[in-house]
């Protein structure tokens with residue numbers, strides 16, 4: 001039967017029924033009825049951000065750290081367009097979100113009404129799916145279906161555009177049972193014959209490698225556990241993409257570190273020289289493969305992914321297994337044990353890996369006055385690791401140094417914008433994670449340029465008493481841009497200097513935060529300690545060497561074997577083909 | 583993989599007949615740089631719930647596989663079938679071809695139309711509109727001939743296709 005309610009009440013009731021505890025949003029004319037309904041209840045907490053882009057990133061941080069669906073509520077027109085960057089970010093990194101947008105009333109749609117925009121048109125290709133709800137009676141079913149789509153299969157953002165009259169009109173609402181969709185049916189179990197073939201290939205390999213990605217995190221904490229078991233059973237080295245860090249502990253003896261453009265020498269060399277690559281929930285992104293025609297030329301490749309379109313997109317694989325990576329690993333382990341496989345003799349392989357490892361590609365030497373950014377992150381890690389912190393980042397060199405020098409031991413502790421590379425992600429993402437885990441130490445490792453892209457969110461943290469920490473690696477440059485200009489454009493630093501920086505300490509204080517400056521190596525530990533000890537939000541302006549480059553690096557257009565390990569290997573100005581690559 | 587030789591493939595896509603679904607499909611092709619040679623769409627079920635879209639595309643085999651996979655993951659897509667891979671199937675296209683002229687040209691146009699089994703569906707003393715259907719090559723050929731006898735304009739449906747035999751795709 002169901003009770004008759006307004007559309008706005010249906011939205012709130014359905015969210016409650018779906019177990020939603022937190023909504024990130026910003027009000028406006030086209031969502032006033034929903035805000036009114038939120039006002040009159042106390043089951044769902046609304047977090048008022050300062051910009052809609054930040055609402056989406058905060059929901060991403062909440063989702064990525066907790067495994068739940070992040071929920072966003074914004075108004076029509078500018079509210080919706082401001083959310084687009086966040087929605088695209090969530091699509092690229094497969095983060096489950098439901099984004100509710102207000103819309104002008106149905107009879108005004110298409111008339112260029114005040115604050116009208118074609119939200120479903122604009123978000124059609126940057127969301128996993130979207131809806132324009134034209135009848136109040138459809139609201140309940142659409143909301144439940146949207147959550148199902150957002151979190152199942154390859155997770156992603158789902159947008160629901162709700163005209164204002166649909167929020168006001170009444171209809172009956174009943175909580176539905178199990179959702180099944182007539183066309184959308186994600187495949188969770190992998191094909192058993194393919195899994196058996198994969199296990200035999202793995203058992204026979206002399207130089208295997210497990211190449212793991214964000215899919216392992218998305219599959220849930222059990223998948224990280226299964227990955228560790230699979231590593232143990234097979235004895236194979238493990239490398240992870242940026243998105244997958246934490247699925248295997250950083251200090252695991254079989255872990256080679258991150259791979260790709262700024263990955264470790266041993267990870268990239270092992271990818272290049274392996275005879276069997278088992279890709280688990282990663283997607284052969286260009287930041288990982290480097291030059292495609294030179295990518296792992298001698299290996300047979302197995303790819304496990306829940307999204308069929310990830311297979312053979314850029315790299316041809318020998319065996320593709322569609323399914324949830326956790327479920328497939330579970331079956332692989334069963335088959336492995338049932339067949340009595342033992343890890344093959346990989347002595348020669350590990351000898352080789354040891355050789356590559358000995359190059360110590362993440363190594364650096366702190367000497368002199370200027371604090372090396374790597375050192376700052378290494379100390380931040382050492383001084384906070386006992387607290388098992390959640391780390392978010394902005395985008396740039398600091399992000400790569402954080403990936404290299406901060407050790408992750410568990411899944412869901414590392415929040416970074418990988419696919420879209422969105423500056424301004426880190427602070428709101430940290431706020432979202434802090435809401436999911438109020439007692440956790442949550443730190444945004446930031447750049448002085450990126451942090452300014454969503455700096456207004458300092459106010460959000462203050463308002464909700466969130467003890468978020470922002471640790472700015474301040475090199476006074478858009479360091480990653482400057483590095484590319486140095487390597488590819490003859491050192492012409494066009495518009496990459498961070499001029500007219502604010503006094504970050506005063507800025508922090510203006511928002512009710514504590515501000516700390518770290519001037520150099522001598523006050524690093526004290527600054528970090530003061531940050532940890534302060535119970536409220538803290539912004540640390542950590543001044544680092546201005547011209548440090550992030551190494552190792554596979555230059556654009558180069559292969560895994562052409563890594564630059566240090567400044568000494570830098571080549572001259574890049575050729576035009578390399579320059580054309582992003 | 584994009585450097586392999588291109589192949590022409592005819593795809594049948596069954597979709598929920600809902601607002602925006604065509605935009606999803608067309609947008610996917612343009613966003614990912616896939617080609618559309620022709621596209622037709624119509625509601626094909628009793629209850630107006632399902633539409634059938636026929637797309638003729640071209641690309642190297644791995645790209646065709648990608649197109650299939652990308653289409654398949656759109657939420658309102660029920661089924662995607664590559665008829666070219668599936669096997670024997672029929673492809674047909676219809677065109678309306680307007681020809682103007684008098685005297686010998688007019689007689690010749692009628693004679694050629696007869697050979698192609700094209701029917702005049704509109705006639706004036708100075709023009710014909712022919713309806714011609716068949717494979718795309720046949721339609722092309724007919725249009726090419728009409729050029730010599732006073733072609734004015736053409737409207738084409740694009741390809742519709744269905745598998746041969748008793749089974750549905």
Ligand SMILES: Cc1ncc(C[n+]2csc(CCOP(=O)(O)OP(=O)(O)O)c2C)c(N)n1
Nearest residue numbers: 396397398423447448449450477478479480
């Ligand atoms: C929204 C957005 N605009 C532009 C870029 C391009 N970009 C990538 S890194 C970077 C510089 C970041 O500078 P900073 O935050 O200081 O980090 P650093 O590299 O110095 O550590 C820029 C401009 C981006 N990734 N995102």
Ligand SMILES: [Mg+2]
Nearest residue numbers: 447448477479
């Ligand atoms: Mg910087």
